[in-house]
Amino acid sequence: MDKSKIVWALRFLVAALFVFSAIAKMFPLWAFEKQLVDLGLMSWCNAHFFARLLIALELALGVAIIQPHFLKRIVLPSTILLLVLFCIHLTIEMVKHGAMNGNCGCFGQLIPMTPLEAVVKNILTLGILGYIYANVYDKPKGENRFSVLLVIGLLCSLLMFILFPFCPCEKEMANSDQETVAVVEDEPVGDVYADTALVDTLNTATEATDTVVKAIQDTVKKETGPAPVKSKFANYNVFDGKKVNIDNGKKILCLFVPGCDHCQHAAQDLAEMSKQPGFPPVYIYFMDEEPEKIPDFHKIVGKRFPSKVVDIPSFWKLLGNGSTPGVVFLWNGNSITEFEGTTDNAFTKEKLKGHLQHAHGK
Numbered sequence: 001m002d003k004s005k006i007v008w009a010l011r012f013l014v015a016a017l018f019v020f021s022a023i024a025k026m027f028p029l030w031a032f033e034k035q036l037v038d039l040g041l042m043s044w045c046n047a048h049f050f051a052r053l054l055i056a057l058e059l060a061l062g063v064a065i066i067q068p069h070f071l072k073r074i075v076l077p078s079t080i081l082l083l084v085l086f087c088i089h090l091t092i093e094m095v096k097h098g099a100m101n102g103n104c105g106c107f108g109q110l111i112p113m114t115p116l117e118a119v120v121k122n123i124l125t126l127g128i129l130g131y132i133y134a135n136v137y138d139k140p141k142g143e144n145r146f147s148v149l150l151v152i153g154l155l156c157s158l159l160m161f162i163l164f165p166f167c168p169c170e171k172e173m174a175n176s177d178q179e180t181v182a183v184v185e186d187e188p189v190g191d192v193y194a195d196t197a198l199v200d201t202l203n204t205a206t207e208a209t210d211t212v213v214k215a216i217q218d219t220v221k222k223e224t225g226p227a228p229v230k231s232k233f234a235n236y237n238v239f240d241g242k243k244v245n246i247d248n249g250k251k252i253l254c255l256f257v258p259g260c261d262h263c264q265h266a267a268q269d270l271a272e273m274s275k276q277p278g279f280p281p282v283y284i285y286f287m288d289e290e291p292e293k294i295p296d297f298h299k300i301v302g303k304r305f306p307s308k309v310v311d312i313p314s315f316w317k318l319l320g321n322g323s324t325p326g327v328v329f330l331w332n333g334n335s336i337t338e339f340e341g342t343t344d345n346a347f348t349k350e351k352l353k354g355h356l357q358h359a360h361g362k
Contacts, residue, residue, distance in 0.1 A: 007131075007135045013128065014079070015066045017125065018061050018079075019062035021106055022055045022062065024108040025058075025107070028289060030287070032105060035103075036050060037316070044312075048168070052160040052164060056157040056159070059159070059160075068139050069144045070144050070149060074149065079129055080130075083129070090115045097115075098115075099116035101115075102114065104118035169313065224332075227334075228248070228332040231247050236318065239306035239307055239308045247330070247332060251283060251331075252270065252281070252282040252283070252352075253283055253327070253330055254266065254327050255284075255315065255319045256285070256286055256326075257287045258296075262342050264301060266347050267303075269348075271303040272349070273353070274303070279356075284305050284308070288309050288312055294309070323341040324341070325339075325341075326338070326340045327347040336355055339351065
């Protein structure tokens with residue numbers, strides 16, 4: 001086969017690889033942003049910008065490799081340098097966490113790849129790029145147009161920021177909720193399901209023996225739970241226009257993604273459990289990812305829990321280092337137990353029931 005045809009075929013192959021890699025990282029884009037944050041490379045605020053620019057760079061290189069301007073002087077060296085930097089990063093990750101652990105994110109969540117698989121892929125690509133570099137030539141001097149590369153880069157960047165708009169991070173306010181609060185929930189201190197009756201009994205038991213009074217006091221103490229503290233959820237306290245005292249009494253807080261099947265199944269289990277007398281109220285924090293799916297989420301679950309849409313950085317701050325679905329049993333602001341993900345620490349009805357029974361002293 002003619003060498004020029006081989007080179008063109010390889011150029012199209014590399015272009016397709018870079019374009020596919022860029023597109024794969026877009027769905028969902030928040031997962032790529034979170035990976036950058038988890039790696040400690042940047043904060044959530046910077047991750048919004050850097051993720052879009054990095055994907056735009058991959059798109060631009062994919063397009064630029066099939067055009068002739070500055071191909072050998074700029075495009076191929078830039079592509080090779082980018083892959084070398086990726087290989088260095090992946091090597092560091094393999095030393096830290098193992099060659100076969102985790103997803104490198106090369107193809108986003110679409111095609112998970114271990115760091116070792118990614119390094120092998122990058123080395124093969126570097127070999128192809130080396131062959132292309134040895135067998136292509138730049139346009140004659142004076143005919144190269146840097147403006148072509150500039151336009152490609154600007155269009156790819158503009159495309160990313162148009163397709164995936166976001167709100168720049170602002171300095172956190174003392175109260176993160178700026179919504180209009182229609183109703184303020186007024187909850188009594190302690191467990192709303194047992195405290196009132198028990199306290200009334202204690203106040204009217206003037207003729208009771210010391211033993212009976214002490215037993216009632218112990219029960220009240222047990223039901224009121226641990227000393228109140230301010231939780232990380234305290235400022236995210238408006239659900240469907242109603243303000244809730246998150247750190248007062250028992251609460252079940254959920255961190256869900258509207259389109260997540262596992263989140264829907266967890267919500268269905270909670271809907272079933274909520275039918276039991278004395279079950280704590282349930283509140284849902286929805287990640288601001290495809291919020292238009294929230295009505296369908298409620299239909300699938302069969303019950304509408306009070307909910308709040310939270311921006312992606314704040315959502316992951318609330319969830320911590322875990323993954324969805326997240327379910328937290330909060331008592332007076334104290335995290336009694338937290339479930340996350342779909343593996344060892346995944347939420348189940350049985351696990352939560354055990355913690356609730358233990359909290360009631362049963």
